[in-house]
Amino acid sequence: MTTTFADLGVNAHLLSALARNSIDSPVTVQVEAIPPMLRGRDVVIQAPTGSGKTLAFILPLVERLIAVKGPGPRALVVTPTRELAIQVDRVFQSLATGLKSALVYGGVGYATQEHALKSGVDLVIGTPGRLLDMVSRRRLSLSRVQLLVLDEGDEMLDAGFAPDVERIIELTYQPQMVLASATMPDWVSRMIERHLDDPIRIRIAAPVEDALEHGLLRVVRAEKLRTLSRLLQHHRGSAIVFGRTKHGVRKLSRDLRNLGHDSADLQGNLSQNVRDRTMDAFRGLRTNILVATNVAARGLDISHVDLVINYELPDSPQWLTHRVGRTARMGVKGRALTFLTPEDEAAWRTLRRQGAPALPELDVRHLLTEGDWRYVAASLVETQPRAGAPREPRRVQGEVRPANSWDRRRRRPRGRGPYRSDQRPASAGA
Known part of the structure; x- marks a missing residue:
């Protein structure tokens, strides 16, 4: 028998909002997470990107805000990026009739955000640095926050964000806490032990084999751009191409445009207005290719992306997971492709030791001449080709060098209850 949102305890108001948004039935992560959140339990959600985590915590959040009135903000969602904050707010606004939210993130002026906070809000969604800026400027108090969500929590608690997140938690008074992310490294578990109260742990396995096809393409460095082009x-849909640096992403996007592709870049040197316009154009299919740093790899829900290309290797298996998670979302099939040059071999071996999956090697000739995804027989790429691999044949002018036959001589060495407004101490007032 199919579980419905009503079975999970979602109220009639939200059921109508879900119907207006053509959301008919809950997915697994929502079935597991919504009931304990409605009971006031702390929850840790580990689920693959695109599995429905955002709706899993937004629905109980809205339900609580409707049920318990009072001065705010009464809920806080902390995200690692501005783009993810905007996306979470979009989901909230689609469901929360009569409730107010404020977005608080860097890269833009303070005035608009301060005005929104001053007018009174139920929910604040923001990035750690700007949230603390608003607190220090006395524009924001977190003493009334009753539900705190760390979205993409593992990234939030990375070296650069950990002190800010710890400070934000300290500024609240025993809120119900939810941590949601696609990956859960060991050091996140230590934070959970410190700050979450006997949390319900939900882990949803990734159905990689069902939705995502991920192959590895060998290519020499000199041919990377032409191979990508x-x-x-051959690709007719929307694609995200990932690079490592802001400068490299900007240059790669410019090079693709010079080769006739409809490309835009998304990286940290862009103003917030430009980033917003870039994402709007990509979502609206006015731009087909998005060249991005890892800033776009976390949490963004862009349903029409059917190809992800790792033009440059990520730093960790976790980033590989987040990058390729931009496609094959909610069970819709998608493809990911990772470039591997001879210079990348050592980095790839390190990623494999750290837990990255072995990937089948794509047949470069069929891929580049016909757009056909065929794999080299019995290949799961772990290291470089065998020492006795034959040298590549002399290349015809204009032909892209086959990546799986590079010249090896070119290699370089190298338990709280539900909301209780009367549980705050007198010092936790406005």
Whole structure:
């Protein structure tokens, strides 16, 4: 028998909002997470990107805000990026008739955000640094926050964010806490032990084999750009291409435009207005190719992306997971492709030791001439080709060098209850 949102305890007001948004039935992570959140329990959600985590915590959040009135903000969602904050707010606004939210993130002026906070809000969604800026400027108090969500919590608690997140938690008074992310490294578990009260732990396995096809493409460095261009010529849908640095992403996007591709870049040197316009154009299919740093790899829900290309390797298996998670979302099939040059071999071996999956090697000739995803027989790429691999044949002018036959001589060495407004101490007032 199919579980419905009503079975999970979602009220009639939200059921109507879900119907207006054509959301008919809950997915697994929502079935597991919504009931304990409605009971006031702390919850840890580990689930693959695109599995429905955002709706899993937004629905109980809205339900609580409707049920318990009072001065705010009464709920706080902390995100690692501005783009993810905007996306979470979009989901909230689609469901929360009569409730007010404020977005608080860097890269834009303070005035608009301060005005929103001053007018009174139920929910604040923001990035750690700007949230603490608003607290220090006395524009924001977190003493009334009753539900605190750390979205993409593992990234939030990375080296650069950990002190800010710890400070934000200290500024609240025993809120119900939810931590949601696709990955859960060991050091996140230590934070959970410190700050969450006997949390319900939910882990949803990734159905990678069902939805995501991920292959590895060998290519020499000198041919990377031309190889990428040929791949994109065969691809008719929307694609995200990931690089490592802001400068490299900007240059790669410019190079693709010079080769005739409809490309835009998304990286940290852009103003917030430009980033917003870029994402709007990509969501609206006015731009087909998004070249991005890891800033776009976390949490963004862009349903029409059917190809992800790791033009440059990520720093960790977790980032690989978040990057390729931009496609194959909610069970819709998608493809990911990771470039591997001879210079990348050592980094790839390190990623494999850290837990990255072995990937089947794509047949470069079929891929570039026909756009056909065929794999080299019995290949799961772990290291470089065998020492006795034959040298590549002499290349015809204009032909892209086959990546799986590079010249090896070119290699370089190298338990709280539900909301209780009367549980705050007198010092936790306005």
